[in-house]
Amino acid sequence: MDTSQTLADMQEGTAARVSVLLAEGGIRRRLRDIGLIEGTRVRCLNRGPSGDPVAYLIRGAVIALRREDSSKIIIE
Numbered sequence: 001m002d003t004s005q006t007l008a009d010m011q012e013g014t015a016a017r018v019s020v021l022l023a024e025g026g027i028r029r030r031l032r033d034i035g036l037i038e039g040t041r042v043r044c045l046n047r048g049p050s051g052d053p054v055a056y057l058i059r060g061a062v063i064a065l066r067r068e069d070s071s072k073i074i075i076e
Contacts, residue, residue, distance in 0.1 A: 004019075004074050005074070005075050005076075006070065006071045006072070006073055006074055006075065007042065007044075007054075007056070007065070007070035007071070007073040007075055008054070008067045008070040008071040008073075009075075010042075010044040010054075010075065011044060012044050012045065012046055012047065013043075013044065013045075014043070014044055015041060015042065015043040015044075016041075016042055016075035016076060017039055017040065017041055017042070017075060017076050018036055018037065018038055018039065018040045018042060018073060018074075018075060019038065019074045019075055019076040020038065020073075020074040021036065021037075021038070021072065021073055021074075022072040022073070022074065023069065023072040023073070027069055027072070031069070031073070034058060034059075034061070034063055035058050035059040035061075036058060036073065040058065040059065042056050042057065042058050042075070043056065043057040044056055045057055045062060048064075051067070052066055052067045053065055053066050053067070054067070054070060056070075
């Protein structure tokens with residue numbers, strides 16, 4: 001049974017560290033460019049009215065990610 005949590009599973013106000021990036025291609029490159037690499041601390045700030053996108057604090061910058069993209073980032 002897979003018990004891995006993703007960035008998309010985070011609750012508002014919680015923090016975690018990036019463990020693995022499962023994204024591929026252009027989105028993987030974009031995520032790495034904004035500082036989402038293994039070991040990066042991420043804080044979930046708030047969700048949009050429909051729950052998507054979600055604002056995260058990543059290396060001092062607020063970044064909004066769609067659930068489709070944040071579900072490809074494993075956290076610990």
